[in-house]
Amino acid sequence: MADPIEFHFDFISPYALPGLVAMERVAEKHGRTIEMHPMMLGIAVVKAMGLPPLLDTPLKGDYLLMDVPRAYRFHGVPFRPAVPKFMTSPLIPARLFCWMLSIDRPRAQQAARAMLAAHWSEGSDVSKLENAVPHAVAAGFDEAEARAAPDDPAVKDMLKEAATRSVERGIFGSPTFFIDGEQFWGSDRTHIIDRWLETGGW
């Protein structure tokens, strides 16, 4: 059984969902599974790299606002973001995801994917607890526990630790993929990963 493809993402990243959808197609083609991992752009980009948030970066911010909808159309993913200009806090869905991961990975991934799709394709702001929790419940988690998880100091620590670990591994962008230890950054590189899997690398 081949190792899963690692998919590292921040819920706040507009490129996470199209990257995931594109990678699902590539993974299926090669009989691989996807292992989702939380990372935090706020820690990687702003703290570790010392850079401003992308949307606040001159030139790149404007490009992003144009490029993101085009990327969704390219990958055939509906683009209906919950928040204009994409700005929202990823803390609630990211902590919820960490908490669910500590219980059951397959169901946690199901809920995380549903939250990404809800936020970016269905206009439902999952940075709000009341919009995030139903996806955990739909994946079989307890509603009261899910509601409490994002405020639990132990859960907060899980996310902090995950973010720190990802920086230690050199992850700075969302999405980032690892294929058998090889790192690829960017939602538009899945065709390269496809060839990597096909050829065994180069």
Added chain:
Amino acid sequence: MADPIEFHFDFISPYALPGLVAMERVAEKHGRTIEMHPMMLGIAVVKAMGLPPLLDTPLKGDYLLMDVPRAYRFHGVPFRPAVPKFMTSPLIPARLFCWMLSIDRPRAQQAARAMLAAHWSEGSDVSKLENAVPHAVAAGFDEAEARAAPDDPAVKDMLKEAATRSVERGIFGSPTFFIDGEQFWGSDRTHIIDRWLETGGW
């Protein structure tokens, strides 16, 4: 006759050459020509965007050192950079290119492409005048004039103006492509441009 594809690049950018080679294939397929334009990362990234140079950016610098050779191999372009860690000044080849463009575009592009290939695939440091000038001469430019061009204040102004114009157009990365006014950043997006040309956009 369809408009040419604009290719904006900095000689200092390791992704310029593989981006050009990949785009040449796409352009040929669609019966388009390529129009090369100088831009300056030092002005766009460092001055306009207020960011550090890529290689000096934590995490991203290390990724770049790994990703660049892989990108060359992906595109089938030999990778033998003239300078370890890629660092060199683009001023001599960029000014030479501007001067040549003011005289004859096709021959200027021929020489610019040759300088890119020499620097990144053939280990010849074209940031040095003696290594850059022969490519101008091979494209039919006068040797004495070519040697003098990079020090000519009028030529220096040409490059400054080109760099300023490119920032005004929102160009911040190398390579950047424009297809019928549509902007695409990155050497690894030529497959997207290919589909754009095939479908007429989306």
